[in-house]
Amino acid sequence: MTTESLYDAELAVALTAIRAAAKISRAVLDSSNKGALLKADLTPVTVADYAVQAVLTDTLHSAFPLDGLVGEESSGDLHSNPALVDHVLSLIKECDDGSAKQAPSTPESLCSLIDLCSASTPTGPDSGRAWIFDPIDGTATFLRGEQYAINVALLIDGQQILSAVACPLLSPTVTPTAPLTNTTLSRTGCILTAIRGHGTFLHPLLPTSSSPPPILLPRHCDAVPLSSLRSVTSYNTLPSGLDPLHAQITRSLGAAFPDNDLLGWIPRWTALALGQANMTVWIYRSRTRHAKIWDHAGAMLLFEEVGGMVTDVDGRPIDLSRGRLLEGNFGFVAAPRGVHHLVLRAVRETLRKEGRGDLLG
Structure with missing residues (x-):
């Protein structure tokens, strides 16, 4: 350092x-x-x-x-x-x-x-x-x-x-x-x-x-226009996620899907920190599903320190104080801080449009 x-x-x-x-x-x-x-x-x-x-x-x-x-x-x-x-x-x-x-x-x-x-x-x-x-x-x-x-x-x-x-x-x-x-x-x-x-x-x-x-590493997420979003996801490999909704949300923002495609969450956070991508959205199939702390703790900080912002699908900060499972959050929305609210809005509007209000808190 x-x-x-x-x-x-x-x-x-x-x-x-x-x-x-x-x-x-x-x-x-x-x-x-x-x-x-x-x-x-x-x-x-x-x-x-x-x-x-x-x-x-x-x-x-x-x-x-x-x-x-x-x-x-x-x-x-x-x-x-x-x-x-x-x-x-x-x-x-x-x-x-x-x-x-x-x-x-x-x-x-x-x-x-x-x-x-x-x-x-x-x-x-x-x-x-x-x-x-x-x-x-x-x-x-x-x-x-x-x-x-x-x-x-x-x-x-x-x-x-x-x-x-x-x-x-x-x-x-x-x-x-x-x-x-x-x-x-x-x-x-x-x-x-x-x-x-x-x-x-x-x-x-x-x-x-x-x-x-x-x-x-440069703070590459400090000033990113909506037109420059690039996604990282895990496509067609994890049964816990909703690939069609992830694709629809990402494309509605003008970004390619799946673009960067990695199975592990830690490699995905790393790709976001390196600037290979600057956005990820993850919606679980059920509100009862919660992420595991070791898949996200610390690695999210890598992205935040280059200008990124991470919340859940409800717009809440990720709460790492609940133990081994992130029981206070549902899903993830990560994007450059200046456009995060627009990505979050696209997530929530898509869920309503597709009749998945059950996934909104």
Whole structure:
């Protein structure tokens, strides 16, 4: 970072942790055995998810032992799968270069680390400091060798303070004229970070002595006309969303659809921060559906620090103080601050026009 901040020490630890995590994910990516299985909710999980969560937990907890931890995975499937436990422990040992603490060496210590961040708290408005992370966002695409991300965020009293996102297969140099998709790949990779009020920075994924210093990204969303909107979405892959409505809203604003098309939410927030896109709309099929905190916490800050604004479909700020699910919000509307109200109006008018007033709060 080129601007001093009260949270530079936290950022340094987050970068150490996320680079160790990226190294683990790449080792699994290059392996023929990814240790994949289905969780109870029928979503996939791999040996990388467990190993990365253990290393992130260990590194952050060792540096900040009083901070809370919230992560996606729990150790339930590990207890009944000794072979998977051995695979995770071997992977952590294989990738340990001494840069992160990476202490788990027994099944018991591994499961304890995983479960340190599997509780539903602490993210309340008076909860103090909590680290939120998603070890592999986009596990389905990860299994195919496509775009995925690793997310680390620091919340204080439920407010985003720090973000570190690693995209091990995303080029640090975007090509705005070409859509970014799950199969737009680069082994160069990159990391994006933000500290509230200090901008969003682009870092090399695995720096060397000749690597350039972090680059402060321009505030490309400060003055964007409605005619210059570009969307990022996840098209025809997630049953939770309403693709026809997303398409209708986006096209009503004069933007192409689907344009940039990425499965994981963290890669989508990253595309918005990089300027590859500047708008996304997501409407769930039911008001009972809520987003998961690790898919959005911190990564939204990357977009806000380049001039973006994020609310839900009802125009409310995203509330990260409810625990593991964003139960105070429904869907997402993200756009440059100056035109966000127009995008939000298009969302709500389309829902009324299409007879989906049941989705309006």
